[in-house]
Amino acid sequence: xxxxxxxVLQVDHLSKQYKKGVYASRDVSFDVKKGEIFALIGPNxxxxxxxxxxxxxxxxxxxxxxxxxxxxxxxxxxxxxEGLTYLPDEAGAYKNMKGRDYLRFMAEMYAHxxxxxxxxxxxxxxxxxxxxxxxxxxxxxxxxxxxxxxLARTIMPxxxxxxxxxxTSGLDIINALEIRRKIKALAAEGMSFLxxxxxxxxxxxxxxxxxxxxxxxxxxxxxxxxLIQKYEADNLEDVFELVVMKKDIKGW
Amino acid sequence: xxxxLSLLKKELREMxxxxxxxxxxxxxxxxxxxxxxxxxSSEEAQEQSGRITICDLDKTDFSESxxxxxxxxxxxxxxxxxxxxPESDDYAAELKRLGVKSFVVLSQGFSDKITxxxxxxxxxxxxxxxxxxxxxxxxxxETAVQLISAAVKSAxxxxxxxxxxxxxxxxxxIEAPVGVTEHTIVNDKSENVSQLILYSSLYSRSxxxxxxxxxxxxxxxxxxxxxxxxxxxxxxLETLLSAPVSRLHIICAKMLAAAVIAILxxxxxxxxxxxxxxxxxxxxxxxxxxxxxxxxLVFDLKTYLLIGVQMMLTMLIALxxxxxxxxxxxxxxxxxxLLLPLMFITIIPFMASMFTDISGLPxxxxxxxxxxxxxxxxxxxxxxxxxxxxxxxxxxxYQIIFLIICLAITVKxxxxxxxxxxxxxxxxxxxxxxxxxxx
Numbered sequence: 001x002x003x004x005x006x007x008v009l010q011v012d013h014l015s016k017q018y019k020k021g022v023y024a025s026r027d028v029s030f031d032v033k034k035g036e037i038f039a040l041i042g043p044n045x046x047x048x049x050x051x052x053x054x055x056x057x058x059x060x061x062x063x064x065x066x067x068x069x070x071x072x073x074x075x076x077x078x079x080x081x082e083g084l085t086y087l088p089d090e091a092g093a094y095k096n097m098k099g100r101d102y103l104r105f106m107a108e109m110y111a112h113x114x115x116x117x118x119x120x121x122x123x124x125x126x127x128x129x130x131x132x133x134x135x136x137x138x139x140x141x142x143x144x145x146x147x148x149x150x151l152a153r154t155i156m157p158x159x160x161x162x163x164x165x166x167x168t169s170g171l172d173i174i175n176a177l178e179i180r181r182k183i184k185a186l187a188a189e190g191m192s193f194l195x196x197x198x199x200x201x202x203x204x205x206x207x208x209x210x211x212x213x214x215x216x217x218x219x220x221x222x223x224x225x226x227l228i229q230k231y232e233a234d235n236l237e238d239v240f241e242l243v244v245m246k247k248d249i250k251g252w
Numbered sequence: 253x254x255x256x257l258s259l260l261k262k263e264l265r266e267m268x269x270x271x272x273x274x275x276x277x278x279x280x281x282x283x284x285x286x287x288x289x290x291x292x293s294s295e296e297a298q299e300q301s302g303r304i305t306i307c308d309l310d311k312t313d314f315s316e317s318x319x320x321x322x323x324x325x326x327x328x329x330x331x332x333x334x335x336x337x338p339e340s341d342d343y344a345a346e347l348k349r350l351g352v353k354s355f356v357v358l359s360q361g362f363s364d365k366i367t368x369x370x371x372x373x374x375x376x377x378x379x380x381x382x383x384x385x386x387x388x389x390x391x392x393x394e395t396a397v398q399l400i401s402a403a404v405k406s407a408x409x410x411x412x413x414x415x416x417x418x419x420x421x422x423x424x425x426i427e428a429p430v431g432v433t434e435h436t437i438v439n440d441k442s443e444n445v446s447q448l449i450l451y452s453s454l455y456s457r458s459x460x461x462x463x464x465x466x467x468x469x470x471x472x473x474x475x476x477x478x479x480x481x482x483x484x485x486x487x488x489l490e491t492l493l494s495a496p497v498s499r500l501h502i503i504c505a506k507m508l509a510a511a512v513i514a515i516l517x518x519x520x521x522x523x524x525x526x527x528x529x530x531x532x533x534x535x536x537x538x539x540x541x542x543x544x545x546x547x548x549l550v551f552d553l554k555t556y557l558l559i560g561v562q563m564m565l566t567m568l569i570a571l572x573x574x575x576x577x578x579x580x581x582x583x584x585x586x587x588x589x590l591l592l593p594l595m596f597i598t599i600i601p602f603m604a605s606m607f608t609d610i611s612g613l614p615x616x617x618x619x620x621x622x623x624x625x626x627x628x629x630x631x632x633x634x635x636x637x638x639x640x641x642x643x644x645x646x647x648x649x650y651q652i653i654f655l656i657i658c659l660a661i662t663v664k665x666x667x668x669x670x671x672x673x674x675x676x677x678x679x680x681x682x683x684x685x686x687x688x689x690x691x
Contacts, residue, residue, distance in 0.1 A: 060668065
């Protein structure tokens, strides 16, 4: 992890209510510093994706706000989109496009000049490591190849914050490991990440800080090792179980 | 046996989807609606054929007896015969003054010709107001022409038989005692040509435009629904909407691309159909071509331009509606189901405009059809060729308003949470339990 300090993502009391009284995400607050890998962990339906979608300006929060590089998702969503990239869970790409064309297309969305776009594409080609397969249509890619391409697409504009929802879901051990290493290497270069996962062991390995989320509530926040010590657990999975059980007993 | 029944039940459950049931219902409703409209149209045509408007320029006992025969062809039959005095020899002005679609003129010397053993002339004047099939069938005084022939034939037969043997020339005359000269009026212009010949000449072309519109709407909508639903299902839409790009640009690019593909498809069909039509019907004979030109029934640049504006609006409305519907899709199957409402509102005006003049339909049917924005494009050819300016302008304004509303809804969906939260079940498009909200 690089020197951290400057907050690049500030989430303040973010809530999303779909129906009256039914919150997908409630009063969630945390921040992500420059070069930090922050992970939201929780089971399916915990509210991770809803929180992430609000930060990515795809959903409007019912309450609260979030700021990316000081720009508010409420008042300046276009400005927020300039500073972040988002890789949704199980996302696909345009199957009829060649890998290289897809990278070019996405680069043009973020770049302010052709030269900058060329630079983005060159970077992405290195990051994804797909070589000549970039000349093939995405429809012919394996799941792992598609995920690498999408990760490269997410990282290439060097955003303030890259949001990765379940970055390694459905990937084999080798591909997952490669992606984790890339995330760590990029964070060391100063890029910030907001990850979401229900794979606790992966998060324990890759993230600097975690937020445990369940039923829309952020229940615990801290460094993985600190939380393991606090709950006298063997690993983050045990911490999660203890946190959720404790809260369940309290009946929130 | 139980295993077989279980398999059969599973297959039926898989095949008898909401889409299949929707299609069946759609066909049923469409047939009923079309049936209703056709009944009304043919009732009207039937009523019109019993109403005869005639002008007697001969004014002899014989011509008067022919008119009497028209009023009571048989003891138990009475026709509504209206005899009028002409105010001018301008047929178009006379039709307008009388407020009828057609009339028959017994020419001066009608009786003399019959008595001297020559074929007498009657003039049949009709107004052509639409290219729809029913509007060009049973056009009123056609019945009168047949009845006049029958009346003259009957009188001649009685007279000649009472006189003794028939000569060969008289026998021929009895077979066809009356010759008809037809005049067709279009937009106050008159040409010495049969309405039926004009209609036959234009029939293939009249089919052509609605077919192109129909294909354009369906292909464009399908492309758009598939594009939006695929983006939603593959989550490429989330990627795109989280990128620093205007959402209006995303919508416009999608619509433009789908429109280009639809126009490309329509052009291919247009060229193919045109070629097919010419091969089947052959080029128009020169004299008919001249008649059509004089009556203004030609597809010139202005006509194409006016129809083109309507077609473009229809295309944009269809694409906009398809974008809205595509936003409801949660999988490929549901995206196909979502095409049904669009098919429904396209095929009904398409079929109706082919068979009947929608502007002449009774109130309820007419306004229901006019409420469908695509109707105005299907009737655009009729409006432009037959000078129905008010109808054209009303259609154009209605389509523009409809398009603005559709675009506003599309923009609203794509700039709000709805694009990610709504499914066809969440708004009860196809009744099922509402899907739970995503994580």
